Amino acid sequence: MQDAEATTEPTIPTPGAVLWGKILRHKGILFGGGIVAVMVIVAVLAPLIAPYDPYAQSLISRLQPPVWLDGGSWQHPLGTDHLGRDYLSRLMHGARISLIIGACTAAISGVLGTTLGVVAGYFGGRVDTAITFLVTVKLSIPTILVALAVVQLVGGSLTVVVLVLGFLLWHQFAIVARAVTLQIRDMDYITAARMIGCSRARILLTEVMPNLMNQIIVVLTLTMASAIVIEAALSFLGVGVKPPLPSWGIMIAEGRTHIFFDPWLVMIPGAALFALVLSINLLGDGLRDVTAPQGRN
Amino acid sequence: MADAPFVSVSGLDIDLEVPGGRLHAVRDSSFDIALGETLCIVGESGSGKSMTALGLMGLLPSNAHRSARRLRVGNHDLLSLNRREMADLMGREMAMIFQEPMTSLNPCYTVGNQMSEMLIRHLRMGRRPALTLARDWLDRVGIPPTAGRLDQYPHQLSGGLRQRVMIAMMLMCSPKLIIADEPTTALDVTIQAQILHLLAGLQRELGITMIFITHDLGVVSRIADRVAVMYAGQIVEMGRTREILRDPQHPYTRGLLECVPAPGKTRPGAHLGTIPGTVPSLVGQLSGCGFAGRCPHAAVGCRGEIPALTVRADGRQVRCLFTPDALWSAA
Amino acid sequence: MLRFLLRRAGLALLVALCVSMLTFALLNITIDPALAMAGEDATDQDIQALRVAMGFDRPAHVRYLDWLQSVLQGDFGVSPYFGLPVSDLIMDRMPVTVTLGALATAFAVIIGVPLGVVAAIYPNTLIDRVSLSVAVFGQAIPNFWFSLMLIILLAVQFPIFPVSGTEGFSSFILPTIVLGTNAIPPIMRLTRTGMLDVLSSDYIRTAWAKGLQPRQVFFKHALRNAIVPVVAVAAIQAANMFGGSIVVEAVFALHGIGMLAYESIQRSDIPTMQAVILIFSLFFIGFSALSDVINAYLDPRIRVS
């Protein structure tokens, strides 16, 4: 029986307040969320705050080291690349590409996967069998390989990369949405809503979806992180967005030629990528922690 | 009781670390049980009855703290034992039967494996003789040894059968004390009666001392020699079963008995007795009688000091400032 | 049990068929393969000639069935770029990738599972925090950048390992670390949460109440139940690594299937692309079927009804 009964007090806070309290006390969320917030601000304001035009080449000031190395200066705090472009400005504009790819991909795959998952979980039967099979087939398709192949054949642009990744990364949403919907479907409040005469659409939108959102948001963050990494990998391999766009993957690929003498050209954009992905993951893991159903004991 | 009691618990406190602070799940629990006697601990959810049992067995969850003045079973002082010595006692000297037969057996191993494992561990038996003994024990708890039950997995058995397996398994090493935590609550009524029969029969036959945890006053009345009624982490009344059920002296015990629909007592369509309100929170600093908030007889004094468990004339112990005369005659 | 195996194999075949169809459709119908293969400077005549030469002028379903029939006989066609039969190319590259896959899978499982178990047995201790940090780190680090960092750090600053090429066992060490590091987090996390779940279950409480020794409780009773979902995830990770990691093979210049995939994609070599995608899928399908069979062995609820 419910031991929760023992702690029932009239002053128990609302679920929303409980959640916010937990979020504000969770170090991973605060740290990860903080870095993500800074990156988003930098990305949005990049055209205004970047010190130079990220495409402006200057052959006299090529391969200047960052300020903390010998020969570096505050003129180019992160140095310049092999074409003399300001590395800080390219990094700031690169954040835009990563975040746009991450957000758009997560949105497309989220809508696609969640819809499939909820439909499979709620209706069950043949519909479920079909969608589950679809997910199995999707899982068997190599994501990076197919993304590379399609982007290469169709031509690399931001839109193509977003669309391809959006259609390749929906499975996690479908799996999670289906599993949670299966649990919710058997809840008595769904039966009660059916008995009241609610339409299917109303039940799905007002009874199922709100209880699903927490888990979907977690998947959203994790999918965003993998989309960002995959885009960087594609661009690194020369099959993603095309130069001179300052994608971090392209910056790493270009810096690779100078890896033995100017390793910072690889380290800086890679570190930015690592930090962004790490903080999105920390945010997602944290959200999973705080929204997880109360454990036993 | 002339002899020293077989089980002696004194000043048992169990606190749980919960998000809001410390939950005082069991407070100053003390009881003695004679050899071969059955003590029922009865109470509602959150009363601390299961925590008492788990605390005695040393099976508390990791967020729990246990302290006591005395915890003795037979010649063993449980407070002085380390983890390894305690493990030697568990299953051998004192065993426990749990509430949920469906989840209390490991789904990955056969019945025979899980039963013989006990004998191999405690009695240093070989695998073969252990399996033979396990088969005998299944027969003893009413499972005919024919159908190759030893090779079956738990999910192939019904709830009643699993509970029989559990009982056989826990009694195989002939423990002196058995703690049964709501062993029949998850079962159907007809199965419940059968399991109670089995348990009571084996207990008498083997001379085992039993602590039986339940929320069901009906079960208490049929199986217990003595009863401890728990409320909000404390024993509020303790004594011989007949006396407690016939003449409850704590307002909570009395209220609880009136809530149970019983034939002849309540007419269809009539009202049952109720205890208004809900159980108080046990988190943080507690004061006064735990039942004061729901007690129809609560007075100013009830909210100050925590009342002590006092021994009354017939040997029963009651945690209430008032005597029944003062309470019911006025009402 | 036999029935289970047959039905599982049937499902695997069906999935393989669907994947082959999808792959074929993706590379032949959604785009014009002749146009893609001809390159940018090709004239219309060149493209038309290529179309006829490669048989791209026939209807798609005919080409698919044709292709499928050859594939079933082990013939993936001839690579226009390499000028060799694709099956020869694959057989040539397979040993490198399989070696790397086996090493990396072993590395990930050997580190991930024990770390997860220990973290669950001692939750909220130093060891738990360390293993969680390892997981967070391994999950977030982009593997191509991690490869480059290892090259900078180990191969250049402390030249112990070869940084590229396929020269004996030592050239597999860095790629194994990179691939394995990516696979450790899911395995470790799932082992940890699985163990934590199982350790708070009723039957583990029963095991303690039986007076069993910690070793028996943790390894006999808990691990067997907790490992079931881990097997499934480890199979997915293994499939990814056996299928060839393009990124890692490209960075370390290992001539495996991943490298072959990269080369064929850069040259729009469609027969080879189709073959490597199919090979990868077959690894995935095979490994996930294997994990289901292992789990049926581990968990009698799947096996015995």
Next chain:
Amino acid sequence: MNQHANANGGTEPLLELRDVTRSFAVKSGLFGPTLQLQAVRGVNLSVHRGDVLALVGESGCGKTTLARMLMGVLPPTEGEILYRGQSISKSPLAERSRHIQAVFQDPYSSLNPRKTIGSIVSLPLRVHRQGGAASIREETLRMMDMVGLPARFFDSYPNQLSGGQRQRVAIARALILKPEIVICDEPTSALDVSVQSQILNLLTDLRRELNLTYVLISHNLGVIEHMATEVAVMYLGRIVEKAPGTALFSQPRHPYTDALLSSVITPDPDLGIPTIDLGVSFPNALSPPSGCAFHPRCARALDRCQRIAPPVTHDSKGTVECHLLDVAP
């Protein structure tokens, strides 16, 4: 009490079940063969206005499946369920929901954790567009007051309420459309005894005030004896005995009813543990025994019980399905 007038079948039944059967496809194991499980096998039953019809039986007897069919959320595979003579599977859901409502067992899963109490209780009114926002709020508060929920809970969430309070919310939601029939599926079995009695008293009062008809599903015979005017005993998907509550409890006629009643344990220290002669194993519902499904567990089973399905005896004392009725007077 007008229960006896009802039992005679003098008035038209409010709810009637005719040969209702429900089977499920069950998969054994992940890839095992599919089997048919007959959860409810040809049930005939009628509920009259003002009745409290209790369905009792052990787990797996089909009472929950039957309840879900009465709620209209699970269609019968065969047979018909009639409300005032009309098949409920044919009447639109919106129409049905005004007459039949339900209260569920688990007060934790029956309320959407993301909605406020006010929004949960008022949902039926909003779905059926009964009045404007102000009048809906007023009606909701009136209903909450009726079930003993203070108005300050209007904006609370379910997690802020105790189990008993949640069950009051569920009752308010069920009654706000003023239905005639309320299906109570184990309404108190998740609650503590002291809370159970509060909810039972509330249900008793509401029935009197609103002239309700209850179908009460329970495994607790104490609760049933206290509440029910009519009792139907289920065993392996069939109703083996149906009789007015007082008659059934004083004079059970089916051996299963007898066993069930004698296994009830009331708080009486003078009595021992009852002996139940039912054997240890429960029959497999996937392949119910031939003849009378109860014969393998029946201590008085005759030869023909194994072969021939027992006849339905319908007389002034109720309905029984047993061969023994002809043998022993």
